[in-house]
Each structure stands twice: as structure tokens, then as C-alpha cells.
Amino acid sequence: MNLEDYILSQDEEAHKQRLHNKLMDMLDLPMLQTVSSAQASEQIERLCLQLMQDSPTPLSLDSRQKIIRQILDEVLGHGPLEPLLADPTVADIMVNGCNNIYIERRGRIEKVPLTFRDDVHLMGTIERIVSSVGRRIDERSPMVDARLKDGSRVNAIIPPLALNGPTVSIRRFTVEKLAIDTLIDFGTITPAVAEVMEAVVKGKLNILISGGTGTGKTTFLNILSGFIPANQRIITIEDSAELQLQQPHVVQLESRPANIEGKGEVSQRDLVKNTLRMRPDRIVIGEVRGAEAFDMLTAMNTGHEGSLTTIHANTPRDALGRLENMVAMTGFDMPIKNIRAQVASALDLIIQLERQEDGRRRLVSMQEVHGMEGETITMSEIFTFERTGVDGEGNVLGRHRPTGVMPNFYDRLARRGMVLPRSLFGGDDVHRGIL
Ligand SMILES: Nc1ncnc2c1ncn2[C@@H]1O[C@H](COP(=O)(O)OP(=O)(O)OP(=O)(O)O)[C@@H](O)[C@H]1O
Ligand SMILES: [Mg+2]
The missing domain is CATH 3.30.450.370 (Beta-Lactamase)
Structure with a gap:
């Protein structure tokens, strides 16, 4: 239905108000709750038509239908x-x-x-x-x-x-659920990135999707999860279940906030711990926000490869810092260097998403996490979005391109039988190096 077909004119609106007031006096609301919604709407519709007939100003059929529809929506x-x-x-x-x-x-x-x-x-x-x-x-x-x-x-x-x-x-x-092809159509990623994404999920890399509010993290996670082979046991953990995985073997867990007396909370952290006793092949966490970060990293470091999650952060570096803080907040007395080492060895890849001013969501960076150099985690950028400007209609101009850096995961994937064309990573302007 078109929104224009729903909106009432001022006259119709006034009519509706009058009708609504009268109706409220006549309707037996508690009784309406005991009958099926089809029966309830039939009764309301009948009453409305009756009241409309008694009205001094006649209404067109179209107006009557619109008004009744709005009243039904309001009451039921x-x-x-x-x-x-x-x-x-x-x-x-x-x-x-x-x-x-x-x-x-x-x-x-x-x-x-x-x-x-x-x-x-x-x-x-x-x-x-x-x-x-x-x-x-x-x-x-x-x-x-x-x-x-x-x-x-x-x-x-x-x-x-x-x-x-x-x-x-x-x-x-x-x-409509977005699929990987729609992400390409929307300019969020390129076909080359899509090919790499499929391989890294199948090849069991631990992936962190980072982005601000509403940048499409959950959507991206859902699409990536779609690449997990159907014969693997997937356990998802969320605060509010949003993921819709299509595979047959999925166990969905949802945390529970404390009740009004402050009791009964089951946190994401509790769920991550429990998941480790459920023989998962893959753990997918909707978004890491707190103490569960520690248990997730431990899981990633102890053989649970191929885990996927998202985090609220504006750059990959910022995402690492936030993870670190989440772990530090759990109260373990661990030197920051050790926490970083945990993070660095757990994560393989960070995807950075952005919602740009033209309303489009774009992958703006893909970075591989290497390890530690002194106190710092080292990463290198594999794909980047090179922004060149803004056109007359406010659309952001630019292009995705590989940086030319051959990722270390290339060989790891190849050993697992996924040999990607090297040209996927070969940008026109090759600059190697660690960011
Ligand atoms: N690549 C995309 N292109 C266009 N729209 C998108 C894209 N990805 C997601 N969206 C839309 O953007 C909205 C936000 O998506 P999503 O819930 O995935 O974001 P999020 O980063 O997880 O948000 P939150 O911070 O609220 O958890 C949704 O309405 C979704 O349909
Ligand atoms: Mg989300």
C-alpha cells in the first residue's frame, strides 16, 4: 500500500475523531480481546458503517474505507x-x-x-x-x-x-534480507571483496566486523554467516536475536536482562561459556559489548576457529582498543601487553563499515591482524575505499581497491583448498607495509 493512500484529509481526520469517540463508548473492549482478530475487526467495521450512516455529512466510499482502516489499526x-x-x-x-x-x-x-x-x-x-x-x-x-x-x-x-x-x-x-549480491549492487563492496569474504569464512578465519550505529554490521554478519558450510554446527549468541541463518544446524541463544527485582540475568558472557560445552563448530556473536569479549577471545585462541562477531567502533584500530578495554574491565589482573597479545592472536581479519553522508553503507577497510611488535598490534590493509569527492547530488564518489598487499591468510586458505586468484589482491598502486 502507498502511504498516500493511507493519509486522511483534514475533513476525514475530523470525521475519524468523532467516529472514534462514539465507538469507544459503544465497544466492549474486554470482550473484543476474547474473540479472534478477524471477528473483532468485523464487529468494529459493522459498527463504523452504522455510525457513518447516521452521520449528517455523507462520505465517499473511498473516504469511508480509509477511515475504517485507520480505526481498525488504532483499536486492534x-x-x-x-x-x-x-x-x-x-x-x-x-x-x-x-x-x-x-x-x-x-x-x-x-x-x-x-x-x-x-x-x-x-x-x-x-x-x-x-x-x-x-x-x-x-x-x-x-x-x-x-x-x-x-x-x-x-x-x-x-x-x-x-x-x-x-x-x-x-x-x-x-x-527483504540483503544478500551478498545486493551488497555489491549497493556499492558496499565489490565482487572481488565478495570473493575474498566467502573464502575467509569458509577458511575459518576469525573475523570482526566493526562500524558505528546502523552501519550495517548485523546485516554484514548475517551475510557472512551464510557462507558457513551447511554441515557445521553453528551457535549464535545475541542480546536481541536478529540473525537469520539459513543453515539447517543452528542453535540460537539470546541473553536475558535482569527482571524488575534485579534477578535472573543471563549475560552474553554466561552464554559464551555455556556454548563451549555445546560442541560448536562456529560461534557467531551478534555484537561484543562487554565481559564476553574475554571468553570469546579465549575461545578463538583455543581451537574455535571461524568465529564471527561485530563491534561498535569507528576504525579497525579503535576496534582493537575497545576489545582491549572490554577485556580489561572483566577485572583480570593482566598486563595490557598480554591482553593485546591475546587479541592479536585471536583475530585474523577486521572489516570496517561506514554509513556515509549519501546514506550508503560502505566497507571502507579490510585489515589483516598479524601479531605484536613491541607493545603494538600490527595490521595491514588489504582493501580500502578511496574517496575522491562528492557529486552534485551529494553522492560520495570513490572506489574500492586492493592495496596490493598479499595477505598472510592467502597461504592458509590455499592449504585448505581455497586458492584465490592473486590478481584479486593486486592493486594498481602497490604499496606494501604494515599500518
Ligand atoms: N550494505 C547496506 N546497504 C544499504 N542498507 C543497508 C546495508 N546494510 C544494512 N543496511 C540497512 O541499514 C540498517 C541497519 O543495518 P544493521 O542492523 O545491519 O546495522 P547495525 O550496524 O548492526 O546497526 P546497530 O548499530 O543498530 O546494531 C538496516 O535497515 C539495513 O536494512
Ligand atoms: Mg546490529
Whole structure:
């Protein structure tokens, strides 16, 4: 459905309000919850039509249908969020108070001309979403993560913490899943990078995907995980399950926050430890954020090769620093040099993603992690995005190119039967060296 077909004119809107008020007096809401949603919507529709007939100003058939649809969405669904949730091109929905709804589509953010009646209406919608996953939102717990039936991830935060009124952020998951070819079409990577990515996953390198918020880390991780051979046992660990692996042998684990009494927490760290007793071939961690970093590195260093994860960081070097901090925060009394040595020997490859100002997500660097030189971890860049400028429409110009450095993993992959064409890595301007 087109959003334009959903939005009401001022007259229609006024009509809807009147109808809605009358309807609220007539409807037996508790009873509606006991019948199927098809029955409930049939009843509401019948009542609406009846009320419309009594109305002094006649409405066109088209207007009547639009109004009824909105009322149904309000009474039984998520109100103005419904048409956005039904649109597969909407990737993100952001609500800042009842009057401001934004969406992200094809990498761009736009405001939509839809609103909630007031903050009470918005709060009601939020409560409906969070109560459906057995959680609640109120002054005592003013921040909640929840999930919609279709798997979309929802975060809500309310006043007094949110100053603009109840605030909701929805990351959609029914949006057509991106595949490696779409990443090439979108200019996120090149065919050469895609070929290397497939080989490094099959060849069991430990890979860290780094990027800021919304740069496409989870999407990239999902696509990379798709290259894991179907005969391997994959265990995924996430705070909020987003990955959708297609292989037959996948065990999905999700951490659990503490309940209102502060009890019952199962952290990602607990899950990583447990996973080691579950005979995984591959461990895929949605995002490392804390103490689990230590156990993940230990796992990578003790034979669990081919693990994949993401981290929130702006450069590969920054990603290393953050990992180090996460390990240091676990409270082990370990000299920083030893932590670094752990990181360096665990990781093989870092992929850096960026969301650039034209809304596109790009791989901007691929770096191989070598080892230590003195106190520093050494890496070398294999692919880079060379930015040359911005065109008249604000599109970032540039190209991906190999740096010409032959990665050390080349031989390792070759030993495992994956012989990549050397030309994939041979850039036009060859500069060797360790960054
Ligand atoms: N390569 C891409 N090109 C265009 N859009 C993309 C690309 N990768 C992801 N997206 C879109 O960008 C949004 C964010 O993607 P994703 O959830 O993978 O990012 P993230 O970095 O994991 O975000 P977060 O920091 O919230 O965890 C999604 O709506 C997704 O559809
Ligand atoms: Mg993510």
C-alpha cells in the first residue's frame, strides 16, 4: 500500500475523531480481546458503517474505507505504525513523541505525515507492544527492549528520561534480507571483496566486523554467516536475536536482562561459556559489548576457529582498543601487553563499515591482524575505499581497491583448498607495509 493512500484529509481526520469517540463508548473492549482478530475487526467495521450512516455529512466510499482502516489499526493494531510496518521498504521507524514519526528508506531518513492522537495514545501503543513480550514500561522501568511478531526489534524510552515524549525506535527485520549480491549492487563492496569474504569464512578465519550505529554490521554478519558450510554446527549468541541463518544446524541463544527485582540475568558472557560445552563448530556473536569479549577471545585462541562477531567502533584500530578495554574491565589482573597479545592472536581479519553522508553503507577497510611488535598490534590493509569527492547530488564518489598487499591468510586458505586468484589482491598502486 502507498502511504498516500493511507493519509486522511483534514475533513476525514475530523470525521475519524468523532467516529472514534462514539465507538469507544459503544465497544466492549474486554470482550473484543476474547474473540479472534478477524471477528473483532468485523464487529468494529459493522459498527463504523452504522455510525457513518447516521452521520449528517455523507462520505465517499473511498473516504469511508480509509477511515475504517485507520480505526481498525488504532483499536486492534499499532495505530499509525501499521502502514509503515506493512511497507517492506521501510527499514527503520523512529517515533519522537506523538507528533514526529520518521522512517528510513533506502538509506535516507524522512518524516512521514502521520501522528498519534496524543502522547496517551502513543503510550498505549508502546504498552501493547511491550506487554505482548511479557515486559512492562513505567516510571520504574522507563527503558524497554521488545520485539514485534515479525521479529522487528523495538526500543522504547519514556519521560522523564526522554524529554520529547515517549520515544520508540524500531529496526525492521521483514525488510527483504540483503544478500551478498545486493551488497555489491549497493556499492558496499565489490565482487572481488565478495570473493575474498566467502573464502575467509569458509577458511575459518576469525573475523570482526566493526562500524558505528546502523552501519550495517548485523546485516554484514548475517551475510557472512551464510557462507558457513551447511554441515557445521553453528551457535549464535545475541542480546536481541536478529540473525537469520539459513543453515539447517543452528542453535540460537539470546541473553536475558535482569527482571524488575534485579534477578535472573543471563549475560552474553554466561552464554559464551555455556556454548563451549555445546560442541560448536562456529560461534557467531551478534555484537561484543562487554565481559564476553574475554571468553570469546579465549575461545578463538583455543581451537574455535571461524568465529564471527561485530563491534561498535569507528576504525579497525579503535576496534582493537575497545576489545582491549572490554577485556580489561572483566577485572583480570593482566598486563595490557598480554591482553593485546591475546587479541592479536585471536583475530585474523577486521572489516570496517561506514554509513556515509549519501546514506550508503560502505566497507571502507579490510585489515589483516598479524601479531605484536613491541607493545603494538600490527595490521595491514588489504582493501580500502578511496574517496575522491562528492557529486552534485551529494553522492560520495570513490572506489574500492586492493592495496596490493598479499595477505598472510592467502597461504592458509590455499592449504585448505581455497586458492584465490592473486590478481584479486593486486592493486594498481602497490604499496606494501604494515599500518
Ligand atoms: N550494505 C547496506 N546497504 C544499504 N542498507 C543497508 C546495508 N546494510 C544494512 N543496511 C540497512 O541499514 C540498517 C541497519 O543495518 P544493521 O542492523 O545491519 O546495522 P547495525 O550496524 O548492526 O546497526 P546497530 O548499530 O543498530 O546494531 C538496516 O535497515 C539495513 O536494512
Ligand atoms: Mg546490529
